[in-house]
Amino acid sequence: MSKPTPVAEELSVKKESKNIFWTYIKNNLSMYVIGALMVILTNGMQVLSTRNMGWILDFFTDKPLPEILSGYTKLDTFHLLFGIMFVSRILLTIGRFGWRMTLARQTHFASGMLRARVWDKVRYFKSHDLSSKWTKGVLMNASTSDVGSSRFIFGFTLVAVFDVLFLGILTLGAMFLINVPLTLMSLVVMLFLPIAVKKLSELEIKRYGVAQNTLSEFNDISSQVISTIKLQRLTQTGDYWEERLKKSAKDYQNKRYDLLKTSLRYIPVMGSSSLTSYGVLFFMGIGAVVNGSLSIGDFIAMQGLIFLLQDPLMELGFIISEMKKGFTSLERLTEIYTTDMDTSLLKEGREVSETEELMNIRNLNFSYDNGPGLITDLSFVLKKGDRLGITGQIGTGKSTLVKILSGLIRGYEGEVFLAGKPFDFYGHDNLRKYIGQVHQKPFLFAESIKSNIAMDEDLSNDEIWRILKVAGLSKDVKLFPYGIETPLGEWGINLSGGQKQRLTIARALSRKPRLLFLDDCLSAVDTVTEEEILKNLDQELSETTLVWVAHRKSTLKYCNKILDFDQDQKVQVSDV
Numbered sequence: 093m094s095k096p097t098p099v100a101e102e103l104s105v106k107k108e109s110k111n112i113f114w115t116y117i118k119n120n121l122s123m124y125v126i127g128a129l130m131v132i133l134t135n136g137m138q139v140l141s142t143r144n145m146g147w148i149l150d151f152f153t154d155k156p157l158p159e160i161l162s163g164y165t166k167l168d169t170f171h172l173l174f175g176i177m178f179v180s181r182i183l184l185t186i187g188r189f190g191w192r193m194t195l196a197r198q199t200h201f202a203s204g205m206l207r208a209r210v211w212d213k214v215r216y217f218k219s220h221d222l223s224s225k226w227t228k229g230v231l232m233n234a235s236t237s238d239v240g241s242s243r244f245i246f247g248f249t250l251v252a253v254f255d256v257l258f259l260g261i262l263t264l265g266a267m268f269l270i271n272v273p274l275t276l277m278s279l280v281v282m283l284f285l286p287i288a289v290k291k292l293s294e295l296e297i298k299r300y301g302v303a304q305n306t307l308s309e310f311n312d313i314s315s316q317v318i319s320t321i322k323l324q325r326l327t328q329t330g331d332y333w334e335e336r337l338k339k340s341a342k343d344y345q346n347k348r349y350d351l352l353k354t355s356l357r358y359i360p361v362m363g364s365s366s367l368t369s370y371g372v373l374f375f376m377g378i379g380a381v382v383n384g385s386l387s388i389g390d391f392i393a394m395q396g397l398i399f400l401l402q403d404p405l406m407e408l409g410f411i412i413s414e415m416k417k418g419f420t421s422l423e424r425l426t427e428i429y430t431t432d433m434d435t436s437l438l439k440e441g442r443e444v445s446e447t448e449e450l451m452n453i454r455n456l457n458f459s460y461d462n463g464p465g466l467i468t469d470l471s472f473v474l475k476k477g478d479r480l481g482i483t484g485q486i487g488t489g490k491s492t493l494v495k496i497l498s499g500l501i502r503g504y505e506g507e508v509f510l511a512g513k514p515f516d517f518y519g520h521d522n523l524r525k526y527i528g529q530v531h532q533k534p535f536l537f538a539e540s541i542k543s544n545i546a547m548d549e550d551l552s553n554d555e556i557w558r559i560l561k562v563a564g565l566s567k568d569v570k571l572f573p574y575g576i577e578t579p580l581g582e583w584g585i586n587l588s589g590g591q592k593q594r595l596t597i598a599r600a601l602s603r604k605p606r607l608l609f610l611d612d613c614l615s616a617v618d619t620v621t622e623e624e625i626l627k628n629l630d631q632e633l634s635e636t637t638l639v640w641v642a643h644r645k646s647t648l649k650y651c652n653k654i655l656d657f658d659q660d661q662k663v664q665v666s667d668v
Contacts, residue, residue: 127195
């Protein structure tokens with residue numbers, strides 16, 4: 093099957109983004125119908141109260157009133173006009189409250205839906221896609237800026253669309269009922285608007301796409317700067333990264349400024365049109381009042397209605413702008429939603445059962461992209477409660493082996509059995525509940541220490557403190573001003589390297605894994621603290637099988653099996 097062309101892929105994304113939009117509308121149709129009715133009620137009462145002011149003025153100047161208001165005594169007519177004004181204001185308030193509680197709220201509900209869909213897709217992406225196309229900066233921009241822009245087309249932007257449509261129709265209808273020639277003349281000057289708005293919107297949406305791409309690049313560079321701070325200090329490359337970050341920030345600033353200048357052009361374009369219409373209506377209306385073809389009340393009502401019409405006209409440009417920007421962001425999100433996922437992560441399977449022989453590896457061979465063999469003919473058995481230590485120089489295959497043993501890499505030769513079954517026998521979620529892993533590079537959220545440990549688990553404060561003690565971090569946290577509620581900066585930037593590593597160990601312990609991989613996660617910890625943590629882990633996790641990867645062989649003192657990649661002979665696991 094041939095690969096789709098870029099144009100075909102773009103058309104497919106556009107189609108799918110519209111499908112997402114209309115599906116959401118369909119699923120919440122009742123709220124949208126009620127919201128639209130509330131907008132109509134609001135618009136109708138705005139027009140009615142404005143028109144009623146003209147009738148009131150004609151009433152006090154003894155001018156003829158419409159037939160529907162005639163035939164009453166003067167006092168009854170006054171009561172009727174006052175009643176119209178009073179009831180219209182009450183209904184106007186109800187209408188505004190109604191569309192805010194129904195139609196406008198969809199903005200916030202859609203935001204949650206869009207962000208949830210990002211997470212539901214990204215967590216099943218292939219590791220290659222996450223490291224190349226969908227990097228952290230791109231995903232951060234998608235879940236914040238793109239979601240923030242596209243959510244409005246599901247709520248507030250639709251409110252504005254309905255407002256322009258219904259208020260415009262009702263206002264023009266009321267104006268035509270008062271005086272057809274004056275209404276037509278005031279509308280003639282607006283004929284150039286569609287052309288001007290079309291050109292402006294095309295330019296704006298082009299600059300918006302450029303600005304969003306630049307923001308993704310800036311976010312990506314920012315995450316790289318933060319994650320490589322330690323390396324920058326060692327290599328004295330901080331100045332290089334600082335200049336690169338400043339250049340990227342300045343580039344985004346310029347692109348955003350160009351976009352803002354384009355958006356602001358709507359104000360003079362729409363404003364000049366509505367003011368010109370008002371001027372035509374005013375001077376022609378004065379003449380009609382003087383020659384007696386238009387009453388003072390009708391003249392004032394026409395002035396009020398043309399001002400009322402200015403609101404939707406002024407909004408029109410921004411509505412088109414927001415709609416286009418919103419759908420552009422939704423298309424960017426749709427690219428995430430339509431990206432292929434790793435099928436092995438989606439497969440449903442059995443839960444891992446407890447067995448005495450936990451892992452059995454037979455004749456394992458692995459290499460990257462048909463390169464030289466990184467792992468060759470490796471065989472060993474891990475029993476429940478074993479402690480396997482893996483050591484060796486950088487690049488010898490330690491982390492790769494951990495990924496294989498944890499089920500994250502499947503393209504190997506040989507057999508890897510967990511509890512007597514291959515990994516394909518189990519569901520990915522079941523594997524992740526059973527297996528815990530602490531990586532070399534700690535990943536922390538800009539949240540509290542407690543939130544970074546518990547994540548989606550409901551843990552008590554006492555349980556958090558117990559886990560921190562096992563991870564050798566409780567003494568440090570007690571010195572923090574807010575204890576476990578102390579907020580962390582992005583990537584845990586306000587913690588030392590050793591504190592970050594211990595915090596990620598605590599997070600892994602909170603999941604209560606039965607098989608735990610520690611991939612060189614104590615490299616930034618001093619030997620005294622390391623000894624305390626190793627002792628705690630060995631005692632607290634007596635029923636848990638541990639696999640420790642370390643450069644320092646002293647870290648592996650509690651292991652009963654050792655795999656040394658520095659050996660010249662065939663690498664095998666040896667009992668201690």
